[in-house]
Amino acid sequence: MDLRDVPAPDLTDPLFEPYWSGAAAGKLVLPRCATCQRISWPPRAFCLRCRSASFGWEEHEARGHLFSWTVVGHPTAPGYRDTPYAVGIISLVDPPARVMGTIVDVEPSALEFDLPLVACFARAGSDPEFTLIQWKPAEAADRRE
Amino acid sequence: MTSGRARRSGEHAYVRGVGNTRYTKKADRTVEELAAHAISAAAEDAGIQVGEIDGIIVYHGHIGTDEVISHMGLPDVGLRAIIDIGGASAVSALQMASLYVLGGAAENVLLIRAMKGSSGGRRKAERKSHLPSQHIRRNLEYVVGCNTPSQRYAFLCRRYMHEYDLTRAHLAEIALAARAHANLNPDAQMYGRPLDLETYLSGRVIAEPYLLYDCCLETDGACAVIVSAQPGREREGRPAVAILGTAEGHADPPDDFLSRDPFLAVGLEKAARRLWDSIGLAPEDMDAAMVYDCFTFEVAHQLEAAGFATPDTIGRLIAEDGIRLGGRLPVNTHGGLLSEGHMVGLNHVVEAARQLRHTCGARQVDGARHIAVTGWGNLGDGSISVLGRQSGSS
Helix, strand or coil, X not given: XXXXXXXXXXXXXXXXXXXXXXXXXXXXXXXEECCCCCECCCCCCCCCCCCCCCXXXXXXXXEEEEEEEEEECCCCCCCCCCCCEEEEEEEECCCCXXXXXXXXXXXXXXXXXXXXXXXXXXXECCXXXXXXXXXXXXXXXXXXX | CCCCCCCCCCCCEEEEEEEECXXXXXXXXXXXXXXXXXXXHHHHHHCCCHHHCCEXXXXXXXXXXXXXXXXXXXXXXXXXXXXXXXXXXXXXXXXXXXHHHHHCCCCEEEEEEEEECCCCCCXXXXXXXXXXXXXXXXXXXXXXXXXXXXXHHHHHHHHHHHHCCCCHHHHHHHHHHHHHHHCCCCCCCCCCCCCCHHHHXXXXXXXXXXXXXXXXXXXXXXXXXXXECCCCCHHHCCCEEEXXXXXXXXXXXXXXXXXXXXXXXXXXXXXXXXXXXXXXXXHHHCCEEECCCCEHHHHHHHHHXXXXXXXXXXXXXXXXXXXXXXXXXXXXXXXXXXXXXXXXXXHHHHHHHHHHHCCCHHHCCCCCCEEEEEEEECCCEEEEEEEEEECCCC
């Protein structure tokens, strides 16, 4: 899919800047509470478990399992004119951290619950360009690598 | 203008009057004309002059408070508010309006929805989003091609169908029941347009599991509700519609559903627990339910969250016990957002009031005395109200 028309977020927003910098470097970088070690995603001012306001951003294993998904048949989102495409919720290894991403390199009709997925990184947008994290079946990725 | 009455324990506010336009795909009249029609009808129904409206609660994207005051020539509005929890706002407004009128801040509070949601310009997906935490939407959702309620709620729907015994047949029955009810309602956008299972199943994919007929309508029209401490036209012997209780609840967290644990927990569970505890009635006491039906699955999800079923019995309630007229729990007897029209749930309040007055004709629920109305909004905010019939003798 041509991702040039995908709208770039504000890449300088301090709440998300480390996430986007990490993506540009080919990494999944998420905030972890410095006190209780819980992954805090999406980023918050306070840890929802221990109320600490101290977070450290760190690289997270870019693997997970398909938790739920939708197959979009009616295009509505800028940059996503080609349907059908699949958007999934991916369970990461540190619960309850889940992320949303497009699922690529697989027919949407072939998706199933708990499918092992691995992140891949794609250039998107045009003004400015940025790196988008997508997800593909781990088996296909492992076979190729 | 205000009565300055203190709220007494056990005292209720009332749905004093209701009114609406016909719901259509393309209205010839302006939004202001549609609103004026619904407000005038509600005032007449309430037995008051339009000018006696002294409080207004509105909603994003629909006609606003100053427009209502200006176009209706309201002489002395002392209180105005907007509730911003999406489709849960209309039912939450029953709570706010009840507090206003029982606390003496206003006598007749107008709840109004008026919009050209079908013919009025830009497509729904291109309209301004009123969802909370827009930075989450921009950074994590729009960039991956997710920007509509149908897409977001599809994640919940698919997961629920995976974890529990809810199937395509149940979603279909929710859509078909709504359409069957709308065909008994001459004001409904889908009146005279039956829907069968084959057509439902052949609906194009919007956001799987949602097909076309799983999705609510877009509608031109208006509806209005007037809440007061007075029941309205009681001297004429008309039964009163009492607001027996209303509660609102929010998911943890309300602005992001991915991080919820459990994933499928929503605000309505909290609201319903508080409501049933406070009014001394139970789901089994309800003669019907008006459930916010932006999509088919949300009806099932809310019926469960509100206590009408468990995750294990929700399929049975829909398929066997029955949600159509004559079933154990008639749901959305007007046709709902799926088939009457999309008035962001205020039309559900209008229908509940008419059912309790026993004026619904062919779609009347026999002997209706208690009806629950729910709202669902944003990413899982919930509200629920129970309205009760009070006849002169009771």
